Amino acid sequence: MTLFEVRDLRAGYGKVDVLFGVSLTASKGELIGIVGPNGAGKSTLFGAIVGTVGLRGGSVFLDGEDISGKRPEDIVRRGLSLVPEGRQIFSGLSVIENLTLGLTGRRDKHGEKGALERVHDLFPVLTTHRDHQAGMLSGGQQQQLAIARALVADPRVLLLDEPSLGLSPTVVKDVFDRLIAIAESGTAVVIVEQRAHLVTRLAERTHVLRAGKLQATLTKEDAADEAKLTAAYFGNSGE
Amino acid sequence: MIQAILDAVSLGGVYALAALGLGLVFGVMRLVNFAHAELITVASYTLVMTHQFPLVVSIVLSVVVASLMALLMELLAYRRLRGSNPATMLIVSFGVSVLLQKIYELVFGALPRSASVATGLTGAFTVGGVSITTASVVTIVLAVVILLAMGYLIERTKLGLQLRAAASDFQTARLLGVRSNRLIASAFVISGALAAVVAFVNVVGNPQVDPRFGLDITILALVGIVVGGMNSLRGSALGGFIVGAVLSLLNVILGNGRVYAYSWMFVIVIVILLVRPGGILSKFATKERV
Ligand SMILES: Nc1ncnc2c1ncn2[C@@H]1O[C@H](COP(=O)(O)OP(=O)(O)OP(=O)(O)O)[C@@H](O)[C@H]1O
Numbered sequence: 001m002t003l004f005e006v007r008d009l010r011a012g013y014g015k016v017d018v019l020f021g022v023s024l025t026a027s028k029g030e031l032i033g034i035v036g037p038n039g040a041g042k043s044t045l046f047g048a049i050v051g052t053v054g055l056r057g058g059s060v061f062l063d064g065e066d067i068s069g070k071r072p073e074d075i076v077r078r079g080l081s082l083v084p085e086g087r088q089i090f091s092g093l094s095v096i097e098n099l100t101l102g103l104t105g106r107r108d109k110h111g112e113k114g115a116l117e118r119v120h121d122l123f124p125v126l127t128t129h130r131d132h133q134a135g136m137l138s139g140g141q142q143q144q145l146a147i148a149r150a151l152v153a154d155p156r157v158l159l160l161d162e163p164s165l166g167l168s169p170t171v172v173k174d175v176f177d178r179l180i181a182i183a184e185s186g187t188a189v190v191i192v193e194q195r196a197h198l199v200t201r202l203a204e205r206t207h208v209l210r211a212g213k214l215q216a217t218l219t220k221e222d223a224a225d226e227a228k229l230t231a232a233y234f235g236n237s238g239e
Numbered sequence: 240m241i242q243a244i245l246d247a248v249s250l251g252g253v254y255a256l257a258a259l260g261l262g263l264v265f266g267v268m269r270l271v272n273f274a275h276a277e278l279i280t281v282a283s284y285t286l287v288m289t290h291q292f293p294l295v296v297s298i299v300l301s302v303v304v305a306s307l308m309a310l311l312m313e314l315l316a317y318r319r320l321r322g323s324n325p326a327t328m329l330i331v332s333f334g335v336s337v338l339l340q341k342i343y344e345l346v347f348g349a350l351p352r353s354a355s356v357a358t359g360l361t362g363a364f365t366v367g368g369v370s371i372t373t374a375s376v377v378t379i380v381l382a383v384v385i386l387l388a389m390g391y392l393i394e395r396t397k398l399g400l401q402l403r404a405a406a407s408d409f410q411t412a413r414l415l416g417v418r419s420n421r422l423i424a425s426a427f428v429i430s431g432a433l434a435a436v437v438a439f440v441n442v443v444g445n446p447q448v449d450p451r452f453g454l455d456i457t458i459l460a461l462v463g464i465v466v467g468g469m470n471s472l473r474g475s476a477l478g479g480f481i482v483g484a485v486l487s488l489l490n491v492i493l494g495n496g497r498v499y500a501y502s503w504m505f506v507i508v509i510v511i512l513l514v515r516p517g518g519i520l521s522k523f524a525t526k527e528r529v
């Protein structure tokens with residue numbers, strides 16, 4: 001059953017249009033990829049979904065409810081969280097303060113303790129550094145914190161914008177293993193990546209976004225096919 | 240000598256409170272709310288107009304009135320300006336300031352209104368042969384208590400955490416569920432309450448309230464937050480304290496030359512800013528506002 005649906009989304013900044021009708025869906029527990037070159041509109045797509053970039057058309061549905069055009073602080077309360085590009089942790093605050101802020105977006109205030117315990121199981125290193133300034137963490141630890149901070153809100157849909165950015169290959173693998181675990185626990189996970197190969201192998205479906213439109217959709221099987229992948233990414237398929 | 244130090248500390252404390260009120264609003268909105276002066280003024284009028292009431296009632300009323308007015312400023316004027324550039328917001332806050340001064344003039348007249356408020360605090364007492372004014376001691380105690388309470392609020396409560404987060408990156412705070420309207424309104428209400436405390440101390444010292452009563456202290460508190468570092472509440476309070484204390488000491492040191500106290504204080508301010516352009520406790524955390 002479809003949990004999350006983006007329908008014909010259009011968005012832009014000022015006089016410039018960036019997205020020209022993007023549609024995608026995700027079901028409970030699915031991991032979906034979105035890949036595409038710099039400036040394709042990937043971050044704009046996420047921004048438009050979570051309410052930080054103005055919509056110019058189309059809608060977003062979460063569990064059947066139309067959440068398009070709502071404010072970011074209301075959208076997160078409905079169960080949709082974004083781990084933004086560049087992590088955006090509060091570097092001057094401690095790790096636990098960052099996590100506590102993440103609790104703000106919960107619908108159910110009773111589960112706070114459980115949510116923090118789950119973070120402890122998934123990212124033990126954050127518990128070790130609980131009272132340290134978040135800015136002192138390594139890049140990989142900061143990414144874990146950014147994910148954990150979104151996770152404590154118990155999202156039904158988790159969006160991640162380039163979680164691999166600036167991380168070494170081993171750390172990237174580590175982070176993606178956790179994302180798989182998160183999806184397996186029932187959350188729909190949508191990952192934006194510039195480095196397509198990171199996500200195509202894992203994702204149920206990977207959409208290629210170029211020039212503000214979804215140009216192709218790849219399945220896990222397609223991912224093995226190097227030629228098909230390259231063609232989809234660079235947009236010279238069938239020509 | 241001891242009295243001079245007490246006076247410096249108490250004036251420093253008052254300016255620290257004024258600067259903190261300004262700094263709170265600046266933190267979440269990047270708005271230099273010049274009309275903070277009119278919050279101090281309205282609280283002062285409230286104290287003078289209700290001087291026949293029991294002191295506690297009078298103080299509570301002044302806090303309520305100043306907080307309400309701060310909230311109205313945000314709802315009627317500043318809310319529309321979210322995300323505008325800081326210069327626009329500053330100009331609008333000048334406008335709000337002037338408008339309120341005119342309204343005060345219409346309601347209370349241009350001449351000072353006066354009444355002795357808290358007469359119990361105007362005397363002096365002697366400790367070990369040194370005469371000390373009651374007002375300076377009460378002011379210091381009040382400032383310390385309020386600053387500690389604010390420290391607790393900012394460092395230990397959820398609201399404080401949200402205020403700190405929003406001051407460093409409001410957009411991310413909203414993504415996590417921080418309700419922007421509610422948070423900004425809270426910052427205004429708290430700044431109104433702080434203005435009322437400043438008003439109380441000032442009215443006790445000088446119960447001659449006119450429409451421009453809050454202006455001087457607000458301008459100096461603004462200097463204070465620039466000196467201390469606009470991006471940190473600690474810096475704002477510290478800067479306010481330094482400006483108040485230095486001004487008070489200069490008045491004593493300069494004796495007959497005290498008309499130059501402001502000039503010398505600005506010399507000191509300029510020197511501080513030359514050494515630390517971002518303020519004493521400067522941090523660079525300027526991100527896009529809501
Ligand atoms: N705040 C903004 N104001 C104006 N234009 C913007 C803004 N943010 C992005 N753009 C423009 O929108 C287009 C899409 O940008 P976006 O950040 O969505 O791309 P992206 O796919 O996330 O790229 P990257 O891989 O570099 O993160 C770009 O042309 C960019 O210049």
Ligand SMILES: [Mg+2]
Binds near residue numbers: 043161
């Ligand atoms: Mg991007």
